[in-house]
Amino acid sequence: MTNESFLKKIRNLFFTGLAVIFPVAATLWILITLFKIIDNILGSIIYPIIGQKIWGLGFLSTFLAIIWLGILTRNIVGRTLLNNIEHLIRKLPIVKNIYNPAKQLVEIFTKSPKSSFRKVVLVEYPRPQMWALGFLTNDKQSKGIVTGGKEIAQDLLCVFLPTSPNPTSGYFVMLPAEDIKILDMTIEEGIRMIISGGVITPEKKE
Numbered sequence: 001m002t003n004e005s006f007l008k009k010i011r012n013l014f015f016t017g018l019a020v021i022f023p024v025a026a027t028l029w030i031l032i033t034l035f036k037i038i039d040n041i042l043g044s045i046i047y048p049i050i051g052q053k054i055w056g057l058g059f060l061s062t063f064l065a066i067i068w069l070g071i072l073t074r075n076i077v078g079r080t081l082l083n084n085i086e087h088l089i090r091k092l093p094i095v096k097n098i099y100n101p102a103k104q105l106v107e108i109f110t111k112s113p114k115s116s117f118r119k120v121v122l123v124e125y126p127r128p129q130m131w132a133l134g135f136l137t138n139d140k141q142s143k144g145i146v147t148g149g150k151e152i153a154q155d156l157l158c159v160f161l162p163t164s165p166n167p168t169s170g171y172f173v174m175l176p177a178e179d180i181k182i183l184d185m186t187i188e189e190g191i192r193m194i195i196s197g198g199v200i201t202p203e204k205k206e
Contacts, residue, residue: 038062120190122181123159125173133194134161134173135187136180167194 042065043058072078086103090096117135125132138158157177162170183190189202 035059117160117187117190120183120185120187121159122183123161123173123175123179125161125171132161133183133190134159134170135190136182137172162194164194164197167191 039056039058039062041058042061043053046058046061047053073082089099117137118139119136121134121136122131123134124130125134136157137160155176156174157180159173159175159180160170161173162168185193185202192200193202
């Protein structure tokens with residue numbers, strides 16, 4: 001075996017091992033980073049009080065605080081209090097520009113997929129013969145979009161075309177029903193396909 005072929009074999013083995021370890025290392029790094037961020041939310045308050053740092057106590061405290069907040073919002077008094085705080089936040093000049101989109105995003109993804117997106121569809125976008133995967137957001141024909149006293153979006157359906165790999169951003173289009181192809185695909189399968197850039201596709205259904 002020549003030195004060149006030996007080095008080539010070592011290089012191939014290295015990249016093969018890297019392909020195995022990288023997803024694991026990236027996942028662990030993300031999880032550890034998230035853990036540290038959450039641990040520091042209340043940990044920065046708790047640790048100075050007790051005089052020492054107990055690993056994970058801030059994370060546990062934050063987790064319990066979120067659970068307590070969820071319980072609070074389930075009764076009338078807590079819900080009213082949080083609604084008043086939210087109403088105040090929505091009026092703050094700069095904060096409302098951050099809070100309102102974040103709130104809408106959370107509401108979309110905390111609802112069940114069926115209530116957020118109706119069906120997975122294909123539409124010709126941005127030009128003919130180029131197809132984009134999207135989600136039907138309203139299976140009722142649009143009404144009430146008026147200009148000059150005349151409806152201009154009657155008999156159109158609402159479709160959200162997400163970007164890849166980030167499905168939280170995208171384009172909103174309104175199309176006639178005959179220009180929309182409904183796919184035999186679940187919402188979850190559609191989201192996975194968009195996030196993966198088409199690498200993950202739905203399995204063929206018998």
